[in-house]
Amino acid sequence: MNITEGTEHAETSADTDRAKVVRVVGCPSGGKTTRLLDLVEQHAADGKAPEDMLYLTFTRSGKTEVAERLTTTLDCDEERAEGRASTFHGAACSACYRTGVIDEGEQIIPLGSDTHIAFCEQVGFSYDPDYRDPLIETRDDDTAGDPGSQLFALADWLRYTRNPPEACTKAPSAVPMPAPYNQTVRLLREWDTFKRSAYGRPRFEHADYVDAAIDGGLVPKVDVLFIDEFQDLCPQEYALYDTWIRGRNRVETAYIAGDANQSVYGFRAGTPRYFIGTSRDDEIEQLVSYRCPAEIVSVARGVLEAHPDTDPNGFTAARDGGTVERVRLQTPRELTDRLWSDIITHDPNDDGHRVFLLTRTNKQARSVASALDNCGVPHSYFGRNESNQPWGDGLALVYRGTEAIGREQEIQYKPAEIKRAVQERITASSEIETYDELNALDPTKIVKRLDLYWSERKRLLGALSAPNWCNPNHVSVGTMHSAKGLEAPCVYLFDTMPHSVYESYIDGTNADEEHRVYYVGASRASETLRVVSDYWVGGEPFPPFADGLPAADGEVLHR
Structure with missing residues (x-):
């Protein structure tokens, strides 16, 4: 099905009974969020108070980031700025609380x-x-x-x-x-x-209070809405948006920002057709990527151009260069040997990332994480809080303590915290009572004396036998979906699709979305993109990668 088919209010001419709508069309790191914040500042300069405006995101982390930036944009304190940022569903929930549909937290x-x-x-x-x-x-x-x-x-x-x-x-x-x-x-x-x-x-579940807000015609009590990641709306969320911009209680102005090609939530009924076809009065384009250099943009564009229902919309790079390579890695050891060189040669970005390893499915991501454990590469996992991270709960500090003992060196990095982390894990059955008594033991024996889960013990022993050490935050593993909105200097993009996903692609069920998923994965890289082939025996390569990497204007790289 063409992605514009079935779009509600798909005309672009102004309706007489709705808010003014301005669409901001973006690309990966094209500056659409910055542009929205500039518009917030402009409305503030024109006399709108912070309480007259509301900025909506789709994730809590996005809300937190925007609230921090609104503090500067609106020149107000943190509490006031935080009240001007919300998630899309949070705005519906707040309206239900305000009108008495929900009157206590236990109802959620x-x-x-x-x-x-x-x-x-x-x-x-x-x-x-x-x-x-x-x-x-x-x-x-x-x-x-x-x-x-x-x-x-x-x-x-x-x-x-x-x-x-x-x-x-x-x-x-x-x-x-x-x-x-x-x-x-x-x-x-x-x-x-x-x-x-x-x-x-x-x-009420989340979807229940969204329905309640739609049925009750509940609109945020503001004049101006700023909605980011609009391409992720599902039919229910679009109906909520439609409630906000139409009728007697509507807002005055709505800015909707997004990138139709980053709509990758079809599994929860998200569709780009609303962003493509919804009514609007004006448009702003932010189609120059300040993240991806020209070579990476070329491959990302090629992935989109390879399907008739995806369109790069003039997406270009702000700078030349970049490295794109197809690598055939068949074993965990081949993968981690190559990975170590990229960890060493790529400096971390502002968020501390050096390398992302991105797979199509969660099952594949767990397989890669297991390989990293076996080969001693510390890492983090997208979508998990600190307590659930593979190297969370002080495990990296325990590593530093045991490594220092093994090398008979003084601990230079947070010595008090490291000693405390090791001390807390000494088992009650051990004859050793203090950190200092461990100095006579080999690091592997120390690990065996500590109170650890088997998975933690496996990670520590693997890291102690590895040739190098890296901060777990420098290497992150997860699906292409989970990396959306993030970036790293170097990205390993695994091209294998499970048979079930491949069959859906071939029969046309979700082919356009698969192109958008791989576009999102490729465009996370700010310096180097490595497309990994042949790592799994089962499955099939993403079809556009089968005979080489597609690039812009029909070019094919690395056949």
Whole structure:
């Protein structure tokens, strides 16, 4: 299907009963966020108070970053600036609180809540409350988990697409039905009733309070909206936006910013067609990338040009140069040997990143992370908080302590913290009581005397036997989806797609989105892009990479 098909309000002429809409068309690191902040400053200079404006992002981390920048832009204190930034769903939730639709925090239920657990117990479904968001897991070759997880994933998809339970057969194959059709429809209705009545007052998931804001016509009490990453909107979110810009209570002006080619959330019904086709009165282009040099831009453009429904829109580079290489790495040792040279030769950027290793699926990312563990390369993992990182909870400090003992050197880096980290992990059964008593032992024996999970022990032993050491934040592993919005000097882009994803590509189900996913992956690199082939025996290469790397204007590199 063409991505503009079915677009609501797809005309570009002004409507008489809606806000003024200005579209900001961007590219990777094209400065669209900076442009939006310039517009915030301009409205402030024209007399708008901070409370008259609201800046919306799609992630909490994005909200935090924008709030920090708004402090300078609006010349106000942190608390006041923080109130001017919100997530898209947060704006809907705030409107529900303001109007009394929701009157206490317990009415908001996250995934894995006691409400989910109680319902699954009632209907006899198994359910793991610690399971990740099912829609995230089902976007690739991972399974959707227990029947309870499958049911909640399907319920979310139906809300995002604004469909009734009877439409569950329309869900993509990656969002399976947990039971036969009639039973699934009945359970979906029972789940909705359970949330509304089982606890004496309604309980709301994220999609529920978005629906409540749409149904109630609830609009943020501001004059000007700034909405970033607009290309990620699903049908439900677009209906909320439409509520904000139309009718008697509408805002005065809305700025919508995004890059249609970075719309990669089809698994949760996100689509670029709203950004491409929605009504607007004016347009601003930010199509020069200040991140990607010319050679990397050429490959990113080539990925887009290789599909008829994706368009680079004149995306260009602000500087020449860059390195693009196709490398065939077949074993973990070949991968990490090559990786060490890039860790050493690339300086970290402002966020401390040196190298990203980006895969198509979570399962592949876990495989790469395991290889790094086995070969002693410390690393971080996209999308996890500090306590869940492979080298979190002081493990890097323990490494520095054991390494210093092995080399019979004084600790130069945070000696008190390092000694404390090691001391806390000395097992109660060990005859050693203090850090200093470890000095007589070999580092490997020290590791065996410490209170560690098997995975932590494996990482420490691997790092102690490795030829080098790097800060875990210098190397990050994850999917191309999870790296969206981030950058590193060097990116390893694995070209293998699992068979299930490849088959969907070949039958045309999601081919255009796969091009956008690989475009996002390639455009994370600010200096060097290495496309890794042949690492996994199973799967197929991303089709445009099968005979070489596509580049701008039909050129093919590294056949």
